Amino acid sequence: MRLFQNSGLYPSYLARLNTLAPNTLDFEGRRRVFMEDRFGALHFLQPILDGDPDAFFTNGDDQVLQRRWATENGIRAGVTLEDILLAQIEHHRTEVFYNLDPMRYPSAFCRKLPGSVRKKICWRAAPSGQVDLTAYDVVLGNFPSILEAWRSKGCQTALFFPAVDPVMDEFGHGDRPIDVLFAGGYSRHHSTRATILERVASLSGAMQVMFCLDASRLTQIAEGPLGRFLPLRKHRRPSAIAQIAKPPIFGRQLYELIGQSKIVLNGAIDMAGRDRGNMRCFEAMGCGALLLSDAGNYPEGMDEGETMLAYDNGEHCLDQIREALADWGKAKKIADNGRRRIGDLYSKERQWVLFKAILAGL
Template sequence: MRVFQNSGVYPSYRPHFDRLASGSKSFRERRQAFLNDRFAASHFLEPVLEGSEKAFFTNADDEVLQRFWARENGLASNTSLEAILLAQIEHHKTDVFYNLDPVRFPSAFLRKLPSCVRTSLCWRAAPSGSVDLTGYGAVVGNFPSILEFWRSKGCRAELFFPAVDPVMQEYVQQERTIDVLFVGGYSRHHSGRAKALEQVAGLARAYDVVFHLDASRLTRLAESPIGRLLPGLERHRRPRAVASIARPPVFGRRLYELLGASKIVFNGAIDMAGTDRGNMRCFEAMGCGALLVSDAGNYPEGMVPGVTIETYASFELAGPTVARALENWTQSMEIAARGRAELGQIYTKGRQWHDFERLVAQL
């Protein structure tokens, strides 16, 4: 199977990655810099991470990366990014196209694929309004309710899971100096998580609580000295308890470092997948050996409250649940260790690739 995996560069990650890859002089060097940093590596297929010649990977929205490939393969300087992607697929003689960025490349794009491609799949773990993904052989994801949404839109939808990145082993530390870590976005639109985060932030008086938040430009402006003087920006400011401990977002190996140095990683689902749980942070936190504390819901195999993770039933209980886990850290440490061992057995890169091959064979 010759598989082509396309992804995208998260906007907040791009400045960090551009600095990381600033010395790259070729497509191969810049792509390797990205893969080495492990951003979203839980989603990347085993042959991609192993450098198999049968697998091709790119970030089609990374213009620097794609222009490197275009120049190296004789394409005109004004070739569009979409045309470059199509040329890469044809050059690779791809027979399976696996797209992690389907909103940018919906069904209309698939009609342009070269004849060598026999099937296509896309990962989509969110509802996406009017985006048409019916042209894909299957929409895959790990939230059953979201898959039902895509089925209601006329798509074939199949369960598929992230995997524990083997590199996480390098970041499992015995001494964990951060009591509580949260990394992600803060938005009042996701009211449940916002309220839970405010509860946990209140623990900073007694514990080392670290929040790395991806703030919008409006939030940064609203919280600036000038923004505090401007009318109408109050609703964009984060609660004082949250803003006082907020730090810039982190990604890739820096995220792994923080996860490995944390006793507890706090997670909260956003208002999107109903009661389904199991976003990528769950896999990353447990894979790096931290205790996952998250909201109650329907978790995938291996994530069992009181056995491999801890959960809270409502946002009012988020703070007390975290505090109790820290007060009983010997027991909590055992739960975290079981969680890491369980996930390491179930969600391997080998199993993920096997499941992918089996899914493709059914299409």
């Protein structure tokens, strides 16, 4: 099977990648640095991580990476990123195209794929407006309610999951000086999460609480020295959060901080009803921290009180944190159980077996 996997970058991650991978690197050098940093690795299939010669990976929205490939392969300057991606797929003689960035490359892109491509698969686990994915043979995701929405739009769907990155075994085997870690986005529009974060931030005087937040450009301006003179009040974070907020973290840097944390706080953003199990759940448990997340319907292996903890509201969240830290020996056993359980159920080997089974059923 000639597998091609395409992914994409968060704008806030790009600065880190550009620091790690200077513009002087060739395509393979920049891609290698990216892969070694592990950003998004829970979604990368086993042949990609293993360096299988029949498997090809790229980030189709990485201007530097893609234009390096175009230059190295004699493609004229000025072509679009879409044209470069199509050229890569043709050059690779791809049979199975697996796209993690279907919002950028929806059905219209699929219809341009070369004839070698036999199966077109994408991952989409978030609401997507009116985007058309019906040209894909199957849409994968781990939230049943969102998959149902895709089915209602005429797409074939299948339940699929992130997998624990084998590199996570390197982290979380020493001291954990951080009591509570939250890493992710903050927005007042996600009112439930915002309320929880503000309540937990209030604990920072009594314990080690770390928030690594992806702030919008307007938030950065609003909280800067000139912000108080501009009409940007709604973009400022509550003072309890702003005082402890640090820049966002990704990849190995995220693994390292999770490995230094006792509790990793998580909260859904009201996009999938009661369905739960976003990436942070797998990352937290995979690096051996105690996952504390909002109550809901979690996938197999994420069991409240056995492999993780859940909270119903802000006060309950604070109670769970205090109780876990007061009896860390008991809480650590739950975290250890979670790491073992998730490592078994969501290994890269099992993810690849499931992917091939889905492919065989198309």
